[in-house]
Amino acid sequence: MQVKRRLAYYINSLQNQLCGMFLPGGYQEPINQRIYRCLVKWCDAMATHLGHRYEFLDLKFMAGGANIIQINDPKVARKYDAFLRPLPGYNPDLHNIAPFLEFALAGKTIIQQGDVVPLFTAIDRFQDVRHIFCLPYQIPCAGNFRRQGIDKINLGEYQLYGDLNARRAALNGPIIVETQLNPLGGFLQINLGDPAVADELTRNNFKQVNFSPRRAGEYFPYPGGDTVEIYFPKSIYPFGILGMSGQKIICFASSGLSGRIGNTLEGITLIMSDGFSAEEAMVLDEGFDVFQMINPMKDDHAFTCTNEELLDRVLAFTYDQMLLDTAASVNNPVNGPALGGDMREWPLNRDLLNQVEIDYGIRGSGLDYADIFPVRLRRSQIRSILIVAVPKNPQ
Numbered sequence: 001m002q003v004k005r006r007l008a009y010y011i012n013s014l015q016n017q018l019c020g021m022f023l024p025g026g027y028q029e030p031i032n033q034r035i036y037r038c039l040v041k042w043c044d045a046m047a048t049h050l051g052h053r054y055e056f057l058d059l060k061f062m063a064g065g066a067n068i069i070q071i072n073d074p075k076v077a078r079k080y081d082a083f084l085r086p087l088p089g090y091n092p093d094l095h096n097i098a099p100f101l102e103f104a105l106a107g108k109t110i111i112q113q114g115d116v117v118p119l120f121t122a123i124d125r126f127q128d129v130r131h132i133f134c135l136p137y138q139i140p141c142a143g144n145f146r147r148q149g150i151d152k153i154n155l156g157e158y159q160l161y162g163d164l165n166a167r168r169a170a171l172n173g174p175i176i177v178e179t180q181l182n183p184l185g186g187f188l189q190i191n192l193g194d195p196a197v198a199d200e201l202t203r204n205n206f207k208q209v210n211f212s213p214r215r216a217g218e219y220f221p222y223p224g225g226d227t228v229e230i231y232f233p234k235s236i237y238p239f240g241i242l243g244m245s246g247q248k249i250i251c252f253a254s255s256g257l258s259g260r261i262g263n264t265l266e267g268i269t270l271i272m273s274d275g276f277s278a279e280e281a282m283v284l285d286e287g288f289d290v291f292q293m294i295n296p297m298k299d300d301h302a303f304t305c306t307n308e309e310l311l312d313r314v315l316a317f318t319y320d321q322m323l324l325d326t327a328a329s330v331n332n333p334v335n336g337p338a339l340g341g342d343m344r345e346w347p348l349n350r351d352l353l354n355q356v357e358i359d360y361g362i363r364g365s366g367l368d369y370a371d372i373f374p375v376r377l378r379r380s381q382i383r384s385i386l387i388v389a390v391p392k393n394p395q
Contacts, residue, residue, distance in 0.1 A: 036106035046100040049083040056280040069098040107282030114279045129160040131286045133232040136204040145186030174213040174231040192221045234264040243281030294372045315364035
């Protein structure tokens, strides 16, 4: 089965449910059919019984608002059942661990139980193939998709997205890409004889050859123009990684510029396995503005803010961004037919953003946050998790 796991998480807080937009007409994650490798944080009572607070587990989430989370591995589930039975609120028939979790966070697994997940398996979890392969961007084409005229396309994205075998084959050599596409509700055609197409491929650092490509970045148009054989290089992105070694949580924010400077998926996997000795690791995102280390050090190596000051500044930023995003949602209601134009009235936002406003009035009003973020966060509607470092217990 082709698996396309998106970042998802459950937080036992205001919403007490699995976070997801699930907009009508949008991508619907088949939660009931998936097993999610998650970093979990146990509540105090369970952590006391287990002797640890954090770990990675394979979990099943029950969709439909049931708020049931189960451990997938039967042996592990039986072991944990013994710890959970004495705790108030545990139902041994449902084996539901949700009431005992502070959060469960799922990403795209690259290291599991000390073993590096093979790349040909790891890429199944990446819905955006541009994070794996360097595709020729903005290639001229003609056609339409869903009643909209299309004049630019990322060459190969359609095939790699929809064909798992093509995606795996492209890891180690060239693949054949059709130039006439028939997506549901559309038709697109790339004219390989058009000089503008060749020019754009050259600008994307792809070189035309007169034989089957042997190196990444080469392409060979087949006679007739209906297909092209192309060898995609590995893509470079500023990946954000979360992992564990023992009970140590490892946060790795890889810097760089998408497609130009940074690490490949293979590279960051080696850094986590060989450099940090991670026993578990997952990719959270591929954007430098999404996952980053904040709270820079001063000249004397002291941190700029205490954890409490840092949280207050993040709150101030969140409030300001909320105002900007709310105005944008009203002026440009992209989800209007489904939810209405004001994002503060969306079901997942209503209680959460009201609480942000209350907290801001108490703690964050007027605070400056310009110095704590290396890159300003600009992606609306990110459900954020802030991991705060604390001093080691001297005992």
